[in-house]
Amino acid sequence: MIISVEKKSNLTKADWEIDFYSRPIIDKNGKKRWELLITNTKSFKEKKIFQWEKICPASNVNSIWLKEALEEAINEANSQGWERPSVIRCWRASMKTMIKRAADQIGIELVSSRRTYSLLQWIRERERNYYPHQKGYTGVNLSPPSNPITSQAIPLPEEMRGESWNFASLSLNTLREADEWDIEFSNLIPINEALDENLPIPGIRLFSSKRSLALAAWLGGLEPAKLVIEGTQIILEAGQADRWLVTDVKNEARNAIEHCFLNTQQNADGLQFISVQKSLKQNSLDGFWMLRDIGEV
Numbered sequence: 001m002i003i004s005v006e007k008k009s010n011l012t013k014a015d016w017e018i019d020f021y022s023r024p025i026i027d028k029n030g031k032k033r034w035e036l037l038i039t040n041t042k043s044f045k046e047k048k049i050f051q052w053e054k055i056c057p058a059s060n061v062n063s064i065w066l067k068e069a070l071e072e073a074i075n076e077a078n079s080q081g082w083e084r085p086s087v088i089r090c091w092r093a094s095m096k097t098m099i100k101r102a103a104d105q106i107g108i109e110l111v112s113s114r115r116t117y118s119l120l121q122w123i124r125e126r127e128r129n130y131y132p133h134q135k136g137y138t139g140v141n142l143s144p145p146s147n148p149i150t151s152q153a154i155p156l157p158e159e160m161r162g163e164s165w166n167f168a169s170l171s172l173n174t175l176r177e178a179d180e181w182d183i184e185f186s187n188l189i190p191i192n193e194a195l196d197e198n199l200p201i202p203g204i205r206l207f208s209s210k211r212s213l214a215l216a217a218w219l220g221g222l223e224p225a226k227l228v229i230e231g232t233q234i235i236l237e238a239g240q241a242d243r244w245l246v247t248d249v250k251n252e253a254r255n256a257i258e259h260c261f262l263n264t265q266q267n268a269d270g271l272q273f274i275s276v277q278k279s280l281k282q283n284s285l286d287g288f289w290m291l292r293d294i295g296e297v
Helices: 065-081 095-104 116-129 210-220 252-269
Strands: 015-026 032-041 051-056 087-090 109-112 164-171 183-187 200-207 224-229 233-238 242-248 269-278 284-290
Touching: 015 095, 015 116, 032 065, 032 116, 051 200, 087 095, 109 224, 164 252, 183 200, 183 210, 200 242, 200 252, 210 269, 210 284, 224 252, 224 269, 252 269
Parallel strands: 015 087, 087 109, 183 284, 200 269, 224 284
Antiparallel strands: 015 032, 032 051, 164 200, 224 233, 233 242, 269 284
16 A cells, blocks of 8 residues: 655745835836736744745736736745745736736636735835835826725624623733734734834724624635724724724724824734634634724835
8 A cells, every 4th residue: 555645845835915006206207107016925933934026017007017027036936945825815906807808817816915025115215215216207106105095994793792892901911922912813023123122003893692603704715904093983994994893982082092003004014913713711712813004005
């Protein structure tokens, strides 16, 4: 009898985040420069980074060029020790169709999501430190903002609202140990090592004695991105353009909560969290997501 042994890969596995769009640069032909930017989704404590960029002629902006570029990026990533990604996240709605067409041709799933924190941070760095020094720089961002139209927030489905909630905060030092917690559904993101360990990170805890696990599973499928305060409403922004009304808050509490979120945005890279558990007395978590509000790009 022959027993086959599956050989473990030494390659690093990670999802990708992608942006394919014009930049604030005019080329020698008087056309907008188009770029494909790809970065890996950084894991909680993995410091290894894959970043890849390729300029696309304005006349070649199509799914055929993009498919070939993705295959080139996959080969380059492999040579650097990365596995072929199984998921690519796209945050720009206007390019979703083209990117999906290219991704489908090479068998990679495309997820519409604003959980592209690594990519957005890289784009901001390029807009601040790279593009202004390029020939043909216009000084004007030719790309529209990620969400030019703000959709109306939809109340969470009744069966997913939970029985109660509270506003909470965790110290940054506590969050650094999140990968050691026993959680059914979670998604953690890297924490800047330079941040003050004692910084309070704001978030929301949802409680449901009977449907906690189902609520956690549902929230995970939404691709939660960030919490925002609008008036007296706390809204969860998720997916590519989804907005969910989590709860209303009393006006006197609203100012304090908003201050916490704004303070974190300025001093802690916009870190936030949302958790799901059965009750306040029970410490175990069914769901926990670290979020980031880094504003619009």
